[in-house]
Amino acid sequence: MKTTLNTLLKMKQDGQKIAMLTCYDASFAHLLDEAGVDIFLIGDSLGNVIQGHTSTLPVTMDDMIYHTAAVARGTQKALVLADLPFASYQASHAQAYENAAKLMAAGAEMVKIEGGAVMVDTVDFLVQRGIPVCAHIGLQPQSVHLYGGYKVQGKTETEADILKRDALALQAAGASMVLMEMVPASVAKAITESLTVPTIGIGAGLDVDGQVLVLYDMLGVYPGKKARFVKNFMSGSVHSIQGAVEAYVKAVKGLTFPTQEHSF
Ligand SMILES: Nc1nc(=O)c2c([nH]1)NC[C@@H]1CN(c3ccc(C(=O)N[C@@H](CCC(=O)O)C(=O)O)cc3)CN21
Numbered sequence: 001m002k003t004t005l006n007t008l009l010k011m012k013q014d015g016q017k018i019a020m021l022t023c024y025d026a027s028f029a030h031l032l033d034e035a036g037v038d039i040f041l042i043g044d045s046l047g048n049v050i051q052g053h054t055s056t057l058p059v060t061m062d063d064m065i066y067h068t069a070a071v072a073r074g075t076q077k078a079l080v081l082a083d084l085p086f087a088s089y090q091a092s093h094a095q096a097y098e099n100a101a102k103l104m105a106a107g108a109e110m111v112k113i114e115g116g117a118v119m120v121d122t123v124d125f126l127v128q129r130g131i132p133v134c135a136h137i138g139l140q141p142q143s144v145h146l147y148g149g150y151k152v153q154g155k156t157e158t159e160a161d162i163l164k165r166d167a168l169a170l171q172a173a174g175a176s177m178v179l180m181e182m183v184p185a186s187v188a189k190a191i192t193e194s195l196t197v198p199t200i201g202i203g204a205g206l207d208v209d210g211q212v213l214v215l216y217d218m219l220g221v222y223p224g225k226k227a228r229f230v231k232n233f234m235s236g237s238v239h240s241i242q243g244a245v246e247a248y249v250k251a252v253k254g255l256t257f258p259t260q261e262h263s264f
């Protein structure tokens, strides 16, 4: 059966964890669907893992449309979520709408935008016009040059309070999901408990409603530096990609991933 927003909401209410992975093409979409992955993220991390850039900033709308269309063609069950890339939504509400609409026309069922309080009005604008939005808070890789590196966010009490307030405001504006990247597990837990919409974590501990990893990280094929939150599932007794993805889904659903060594 096709995964919808209602499926995800029910999973949160039932305490069933959501397994999400990035996906960039039709063949992997088919494989991940068979393995039971609930959400496919066409992430702008494709800038790193597909294109070989050192950040996500060079990724264009045309790149995102191309990969979103490919994934959508290979998907039967999972919900298809696509990142709006750098500089495709920050300039104005009209810019955000036009580019979100292009991803939806390519086959996305929800779009993801990076930003906290500053994106509340944009979320409202898109949702009012029928486009489901996932808000990405905590570490926002499109802002790497502002942070001066990929660092844990929300470590001080003041920063944690801002994160909590932002999450509530984004939900109030209509966000269907909140993704938290590299935030202390205790902060992600508090936010997850305060929201009715599902939360997805990457480097955000175990007490969120779902997990996401970059596909090429969890398969161990990405040659770059591995973040603390990455686990290679293509190891031990697993000798196939299908097996590794099934092990990931099982670990997320069974609460055996992430552990403390993957959390902050
Ligand atoms: N392959 C890949 N995996 C990702 O998770 C990912 C991308 N690419 N591209 C876009 C962003 C960039 N991300 C990153 C990149 C590096 C770190 C990293 O090096 N983290 C270190 C430093 C922690 C610190 O200084 O506090 C770590 O040990 O986790 C984290 C997230 C997450 N996203």
Ligand SMILES: CC(C)C(=O)C(=O)O
Pocket: 022, 041, 042, 043, 044, 045, 046, 083, 179, 181, 202, 212, 213, 214
């Ligand atoms: C790491 C996830 C959350 C992402 O935004 C991406 O893959 O681009």
Ligand SMILES: [Mg+2]
Pocket: 043, 044, 045, 056, 083, 141
């Ligand atoms: Mg991204």
